[in-house]
Amino acid sequence: MKDTAEPEESVDLGALTGSLGFMLRMAQLQVFDLFFQRLAAHDMKPGEFTVLWVIAENPGLRQGTIARELRIKPAHMTKLIRRMVAAGFVARTVPENDRRSVRLSLTAPGAAFVEKNRGAFLDLHAAERARLSDGETAQLLALLGKLTGLGSKT
Amino acid sequence: MKDTAEPEESVDLGALTGSLGFMLRMAQLQVFDLFFQRLAAHDMKPGEFTVLWVIAENPGLRQGTIARELRIKPAHMTKLIRRMVAAGFVARTVPENDRRSVRLSLTAPGAAFVEKNRGAFLDLHAAERARLSDGETAQLLALLGKLTGLGSKT
DNA sequence: TATTGTTATACTCTATAACTATA
DNA sequence: TATAGTTATAGAGTATAACAATA
Numbered sequence: 370m371k372d373t374a375e376p377e378e379s380v381d382l383g384a385l386t387g388s389l390g391f392m393l394r395m396a397q398l399q400v401f402d403l404f405f406q407r408l409a410a411h412d413m414k415p416g417e418f419t420v421l422w423v424i425a426e427n428p429g430l431r432q433g434t435i436a437r438e439l440r441i442k443p444a445h446m447t448k449l450i451r452r453m454v455a456a457g458f459v460a461r462t463v464p465e466n467d468r469r470s471v472r473l474s475l476t477a478p479g480a481a482f483v484e485k486n487r488g489a490f491l492d493l494h495a496a497e498r499a500r501l502s503d504g505e506t507a508q509l510l511a512l513l514g515k516l517t518g519l520g521s522k523t
Numbered sequence: 524m525k526d527t528a529e530p531e532e533s534v535d536l537g538a539l540t541g542s543l544g545f546m547l548r549m550a551q552l553q554v555f556d557l558f559f560q561r562l563a564a565h566d567m568k569p570g571e572f573t574v575l576w577v578i579a580e581n582p583g584l585r586q587g588t589i590a591r592e593l594r595i596k597p598a599h600m601t602k603l604i605r606r607m608v609a610a611g612f613v614a615r616t617v618p619e620n621d622r623r624s625v626r627l628s629l630t631a632p633g634a635a636f637v638e639k640n641r642g643a644f645l646d647l648h649a650a651e652r653a654r655l656s657d658g659e660t661a662q663l664l665a666l667l668g669k670l671t672g673l674g675s676k677t
Numbered sequence: 678t679a680t681t682g683t684t685a686t687a688c689t690c691t692a693t694a695a696c697t698a699t700a
Numbered sequence: 701t702a703t704a705g706t707t708a709t710a711g712a713g714t715a716t717a718a719c720a721a722t723a
Contacts, residue, residue, distance in 0.1 A: 513546040
């Protein structure tokens, strides 16, 4: 029990809430919590599932191309892919026309896993739980898409 | 020079751009790049500067309170604060009424450093460089504030 | 020579638990 | 017993550079 009567000291973040970097960081931490609640049971981390997803959408893409698009460093990508291969989710193919490269595709279990967890990954209900309406969520996604140049859908 | 005529393979992210977690992650990476360009020269990382900022706004706050608010783990906070003390930016005080706790404040050099880099940290021009107008930036910040529950200003 | 991916090293951040000193 | 902070350890992510195989 508490002795001093200090009612849980409050913190004034001041102009910090006007920092895009800080606010994005805090938002990411919050949303990632939801992700972990859902996929941690499968021993799957956000970055790993994202890679599986992109391979599912783009079978046969080179490992380096995916790493560049997702801003994963090559050294890290190597280890990540090795884990996914060990898990039986990803198959590596060295094409004949360029035997330096590695092309990636999902195995049947990998494809099944992505399909099964597709909904969880998209955070369909994250926004509700996280104080935003559907409209606000759409707006937020649109702004993030414009910021990153990734929201090609308009 | 390239041999095969593949015009830089393109990646289809598909529904991934509808994932709040993924989009927040990519946006954060992009905005953090700007931060590093500006403060890396000072050997200062985002988390460290954020802590200095919060101490500046709330001198005398307990170390653990700040850690909880910024979602920094206690173990990490200990090391971070030690670096800031070593840099001469932060002073630690153990109050008489509860000698388990540690209260933090900025030294004069610490306060001067925060003041000097205040503008850079707030990413004043980050939004422009990053494809958003002022209005869109304000809107994005407001939505992130609502999502995280931190945007108390309304 | 340049490129693709791998290996190796080191450092930061995170997660966890055990520990101390106070309360 | 509970709390504040520390220490120790391990793992993931990142940065960097050196390397092998191929182009």
